[in-house]
Structure formats: C-alpha cells, structure tokens
Amino acid sequence: MAVRTPDPDPNERDDDGTPRDPLRGLGASFGSGAGGAMGHPLGDGTFGSPAPGNAANPAWLTDIELAEARRRLPILYVEAVPVRTDGVGAVTQVGVLLRATPLGEITRSIVSGRVRYGETVRDALFRHLENDLGPMAFPQLPPQPVPFTVAEYFPIPGVSAFHDDRQHAVSLAFVIPVTGTCEPRQDALEVTWMSPEEAASDTLASEMEGGRSTLIRLALASVGALR
Numbered sequence: 001m002a003v004r005t006p007d008p009d010p011n012e013r014d015d016d017g018t019p020r021d022p023l024r025g026l027g028a029s030f031g032s033g034a035g036g037a038m039g040h041p042l043g044d045g046t047f048g049s050p051a052p053g054n055a056a057n058p059a060w061l062t063d064i065e066l067a068e069a070r071r072r073l074p075i076l077y078v079e080a081v082p083v084r085t086d087g088v089g090a091v092t093q094v095g096v097l098l099r100a101t102p103l104g105e106i107t108r109s110i111v112s113g114r115v116r117y118g119e120t121v122r123d124a125l126f127r128h129l130e131n132d133l134g135p136m137a138f139p140q141l142p143p144q145p146v147p148f149t150v151a152e153y154f155p156i157p158g159v160s161a162f163h164d165d166r167q168h169a170v171s172l173a174f175v176i177p178v179t180g181t182c183e184p185r186q187d188a189l190e191v192t193w194m195s196p197e198e199a200a201s202d203t204l205a206s207e208m209e210g211g212r213s214t215l216i217r218l219a220l221a222s223v224g225a226l227r
Contacts, residue, residue, distance in 0.1 A: 070167035077171040078124045079151065079212075080111040081219040082133060082178045084193065091175075091225040094199035094216065095182065097132060098189045101209075106189075108207040110215065112171070121145060121172060129176060132188045138180030147172040148222035151215055162211040175219045196225040 061069060069075075082095035099109045113128040115121060122145050129139040151171040153164035162171075182191045198204065200220055205213030220226040 067166075074168045074170050076115045077112055077153075077169050078115055078121060078128060079171045079173045079215065080125055080129055080139075080176045081173070081216060082111060082129070082137070082139070082176055082182070082191070083219075083223075084179075085177050091196055091220070091223050093193040094196060094220070095133070095178065095191045095193055096199060096204065096216075097184065097191055099209075100187050100189060107209040108192075108204060108212075109209050110212055111176075125174060125176065129178070132184060133178065133191060134181070134183035134185055136180045137178045137182045140177045140179060145174055147174050149173050149215070149218050153210060160211075161214040164210055173215055173219065175223055196220050197227065200226055 083091045084093040084095075086092050095110075097109045097111065099107055101107060111128050111132045113124070113131070115124040119127075122141060125141060125145060126139065129137060133139070151162050151173050152160050153162040153167070153169040153171065154160055155163075155165050155167060157163050184191050194204070200217050204216075208216070217226060
C-alpha cells in the first residue's frame with residue numbers, strides 16, 4: 001500500500017492568523033535563491049513561479065510542479081514512533097495512528113511529514129508531532145536528535161522494505177517519548193496505544209502502510225523493547 005504522508009497546506013497560517021512564510025515550505029527549496037522562484041514575476045510560467053491566485057505564497061509549488069519535483073528529486077522526510085516509558089525509561093506503549101488517506105483509505109501509520117526549506121530536523125519533528133498528536137502531547141525531544149534508522153522509500157516495489165508510489169523519499173526515523181494527552185488532528189483520526197508485542201505483531205503489520213511495520217520493529221529493536 002502506498003505511503004500517504006500529509007503535505008503542508010499552502011494556505012496554512014500561524015497561531016496569530018498570519019500566513020506562514022512560503023520559504024519555510026518544501027516548495028521553496030526548488031527554484032528559490034539566486035535566480036529562483038522569488039526572482040520571478042507573478043505567473044511568468046517558470047518552474048516555481050507563483051500562480052496568479054497564489055500571490056500570498058509566491059514560492060509555493062503547484063500540484064503539477066510538486067509532482068515534477070517528486071519525479072526528479074528525492075524528498076526529505078522525518079518520521080517519529082511515539083512511545084510511553086516507565087520510570088526507568090523502558091518503553092511500555094507504542095502509539096500508532098489511524099489515518100485517512102486522500103484516496104479515502106483507512107490505514108495505520110506513524111507520525112511523518114516533509115522537512116521544510118530552512119527548517120531544522122528538530123523543528124520538523126516537533127511540528128509534525130504537534131500536528132498529528134495535538135499541542136498537549138508534550139514530546140520529549142533529546143538535545144541532539146539522532147535517527148535510529150534511515151528509511152528509503154521508492155516508487156518501485158521491492159527495491160527496499162519501504163514503498164511510496166509517488167516519489168523517492170528519504171526518511172530520518174526517531175523514537176520519541178510523549179508524556180501528555182494525545183488528541184490527533186489533521187488527517188489522523190485517532191492514536192492507539194499498544195504494547196511493544198502488539199506493535200510488532202503480524203496483525204498490525206497487515207494494516208500498516210508503505211512497509212512501516214518494518215520501521216516500528218526497527219524502532220523497538222533500537223530501544224531494546226523487541227522480544
């Protein structure tokens with residue numbers, strides 16, 4: 001099953017209602033900078049130039065441009081396996097999302113999303129954890145986040161354990177403890193807390209998208225929770 005990670009909304013706004021800077025979005029990484037999108041007049045037809053109705057986000061890629069970028073370039077993602085731990089730091093529960101895809105499918109997944117242009121990996125992790133789990137999840141990011149693995153998603157099945165029919169994606173994967181209350185938002189419908197044994201089961205694997213059951217097992221192995 002194809003991975004359907006949520007893509008940022010070009011019209012999304014900050015908490016105060018101000019339109020977010022498009023240069024923080026992925027689209028700005030293609031055609032920006034010297035001679036890039038910001039140097040093009042409105043709707044001049046060049047790659048990355050703003051559409052006439054999208055002047056508030058002048059560096060944002062259209063759907064066609066994003067598809068073209070995905071066809072030509074690897075895209076950087078972060079993914080997070082949310083966990084709860086006991087007093088000595090051992091993993092007791094794993095959070096798995098129930099998610100609706102743009103195609104109307106219901107699948108199991110983990111926190112994931114693209115890294116924006118000019119955004120640190122740490123900030124990208126925090127943003128996607130807050131987007132998917134809600135502002136009261138209180139993720140405990142380490143001072144220096146280090147991925148437990150790098151997952152490579154390919155549009156051709158069988159190249160690796162991970163598959164995404166839209167693109168070649170390179171994903172930095174992390175195990176992140178959360179201590180607060182999780183209230184899923186955006187296209188995440190709910191978060192189910194499972195024991196490590198349940199999270200590593202074949203039953204869950206059959207419901208996971210894009211080979212992410214392998215990612216969960218690698219996560220559990222990295223923290224000594226895979227029995």
